[in-house]
Amino acid sequence: MALADRPNVAASELASDISRLVLAAQRNIARANDASKRRYDLRRRVLEFGVGEYVWVSSRYLTLPGSKKFK
Numbered sequence: 001m002a003l004a005d006r007p008n009v010a011a012s013e014l015a016s017d018i019s020r021l022v023l024a025a026q027r028n029i030a031r032a033n034d035a036s037k038r039r040y041d042l043r044r045r046v047l048e049f050g051v052g053e054y055v056w057v058s059s060r061y062l063t064l065p066g067s068k069k070f071k
Contacts, residue, residue, distance in 0.1 A: 049055055
């Protein structure tokens, strides 16, 4: 039997170890994302405004036509 025909046990084990680690990392990332969303949602308020209601609007990030940015 030629050397190329024999399975490399160490390479197979390494590949399976890497596959297991990748799956574990993906699960941990998904779990961390879920926890982050839960923490964010605890502080989030849903705001609904009706037609004709007065609201405060910040113009800090508002760019109007004619401003220096458009010239």
